[in-house]
Structures are given as structure tokens and as C-alpha cells.
Amino acid sequence: MRPTISILLFLMLVFGLVFRATKTTQAKHIDKPSNMTTTQVNDTATFAGGCFWCIDAIYREIDGVIEVKSGYTGGKTVNPTYSEVCTGQTGHAEAVQIVYDPKKVSYAQLLEVFFTVHNPTTLNQQGADVGTQYRSAIFYHNQAQKELAELVIKRLTAEGAYPSPIVTEVVPFKVFYVAEGYHQDYFENNRRQPYCQIVIQPKKEKFEKAFKDLLKK
Numbered sequence: 001m002r003p004t005i006s007i008l009l010f011l012m013l014v015f016g017l018v019f020r021a022t023k024t025t026q027a028k029h030i031d032k033p034s035n036m037t038t039t040q041v042n043d044t045a046t047f048a049g050g051c052f053w054c055i056d057a058i059y060r061e062i063d064g065v066i067e068v069k070s071g072y073t074g075g076k077t078v079n080p081t082y083s084e085v086c087t088g089q090t091g092h093a094e095a096v097q098i099v100y101d102p103k104k105v106s107y108a109q110l111l112e113v114f115f116t117v118h119n120p121t122t123l124n125q126q127g128a129d130v131g132t133q134y135r136s137a138i139f140y141h142n143q144a145q146k147e148l149a150e151l152v153i154k155r156l157t158a159e160g161a162y163p164s165p166i167v168t169e170v171v172p173f174k175v176f177y178v179a180e181g182y183h184q185d186y187f188e189n190n191r192r193q194p195y196c197q198i199v200i201q202p203k204k205e206k207f208e209k210a211f212k213d214l215l216k217k
Contacts, residue, residue, distance in 0.1 A: 042066060043102050045110050046073060046139040046173050048093035049118035050126025054200050055096045057187035058117050058207045063216045064104025069097045070186070071178045073139055074171065082180055088131040095139065097176045107145060109214060111152050114138070117207050121164035127199065139173040146170060 049055050052070040059068045072080050075092030085092045098110065118126055120136045140146040149170045157166060182189075187200050208215060 041102075042099050043107065044141050045098045045100065045107060045145070046095055046141065046176060047098070047110075047114050048074065048095035048135060048137040048139070049114060049120075050094070050134045050136075051129050051199070052094040052096055052179065052183065053186040053195070054126075054203050055114075055117070056183075056185065057200050057204055058113065059096060059098050059110075060185065060188075061204070061208070061216060062100075062105055062110075062113070062211075062214050064101045065098055066101060067099040068185075069176070069178050070183045071095060071097060071176050073097075073173070073176045074137060079177055082183065085133050086131075088133055090133075092133060092177075093135050093137055094133050094179075095137070095176070097178075105214065107148060108152070111138075111149060113207065113211060113214070115152065115156060115161075115168075116210060117203050119162075120166045120168040121162050123167045135169065136167060137169040137171060139171055141173050146172075 047055060056068050056070045059065055071094075072085050072090070072092035073095045075085075075090040077084060077090035077092065080090045080092055084090050085094065100110065118136060122136075124130065124132050124135045126134050126136075138145075138149045140149060153166050153168060153170070156162065178184075187196050187204070190196050
């Protein structure tokens with residue numbers, strides 16, 4: 001089921017929150033996109049929703065998304081490795097950092113995708129992936145993102161979009177560590193792997209069917 005954002009929420013986004021979000025100083029992230037120029041006014045979103053291979057593969061398909069990086073955020077260990085994060089002891093979540101053009105795709109649309117392609121009601125778990133590193137979380141970069149994320153969660157809860165309560169964390173962004181190179185664009189580079197075919201491909205197909213209007217041409 002694809003959760004819907006109400007007309008009221010859409011209007012709030014268009015006339016209020018988008019203006020504030022695009023005017024807010026850009027949050028820090030590890031790498032500046034190679035195709036980003038000084039004349040572009042782009043924004044950044046950071047989401048955790050289970051294995052970052054899945055989320056990475058989906059957001060890359062959205063028109064207006066300029067760059068997607070898989071990495072780690074929300075923990076205490078500096079420059080963590082994948083093996084360290086997998087222990088669940090670093091406090092980090094597997095996440096993606098998205099650089100996007102708000103003139104082409106809004107933060108509200110990115111949130112709608114987020115709440116459709118993973119289960120926000122399972123604590124520290126997505127399917128067979130279990131641990132705090134697989135938690136559902138939105139790391140907001142400014143007050144506008146925080147308010148909109150909280151409003152969407154409130155709206156979905158009121159609409160009964162899920163049979164169980166949403167457990168997604170809404171927390172301030174601090175630092176993002178880009179994961180090892182082999183994690184980047186993992187699906188595209190490993191399509192024949194069983195995890196890609198059994199787990200990621202069905203999520204991609206569900207997304208592509210529900211969000212045809214957002215796909216890159």
C-alpha cells in the first residue's frame with residue numbers, strides 16, 4: 001500500500017516548508033558531488049531504512065536525485081568500517097545520503113518513497129536483517145525537514161496506514177561516513193547475487209509501479 005500525503009500537507013510544503021528548506025544553509029556531508037556547481041541550489045536528505053543496498057538502488061531511479069551515497073550515521077565510532085557497524089556496537093545505522101534538486105523532486109516526495117519501500121513499524125529490523133544498524137530513521141538537516149517528517153508520521157498514524165505503530169526515529173544529522181567502495185551502487189554492480197534478486201529486486205519493482213511519475217526518463 002502506498003501511503004498518501006494530503007492536499008493540505010502538499011500545500012504546506014509548496015508554500016512554506018520548501019521555501020525554508022531551500023534557503024537553509026546546506027548541511028555538511030563527506031563528498032561534494034562532482035556534477036554540482038556553485039550556481040546550483042541543491043539539498044541533502046539522509047535516510048536509514050534497513051540494508052543500505054536496497055535504499056540506494058531505489059533513490060538512484062528518481063528524477064531530480066543527483067547523487068546517492070551509502071554509508072553510516074547516527075553512531076559514536078569515528079570512521080567505522082562495515083564489519084564494525086555489523087556488530088551493532090558502533091551505534092551507527094546503515095543509511096543513504098541523497099543530494100537532490102528540490103525544483104525537480106520535493107523532500108515530501110522523498111519521504112513518501114521512504115515510507116513505502118521499507119517497513120517503519122519494525123524496531124531495529126527489516127525482514128531478515130536484524131540489529132540497530134538496520135533501524136528506521138530520518139536524519140534531518142534543518143528545522144523544515146524535521147517538521148515535515150514529524151507531520152508525515154503524524155498523518156500516516158492518524159490515517160492508520162500501517163497495522164502497527166511507526167517506530168521511525170526523527171533525529172538531527174551530525175556526520176555521515178561514506179561506506180567502502182563496493183557498497184556504492186551495489187545492486188547495479190551485483191544484479192546476479194541472491195540478495196539482489198530475492199530482496200532488492202522486488203522492492204525496486206514495487207517502487208517503480210507505485211512511483212512511475214518520479215522515475216528518470
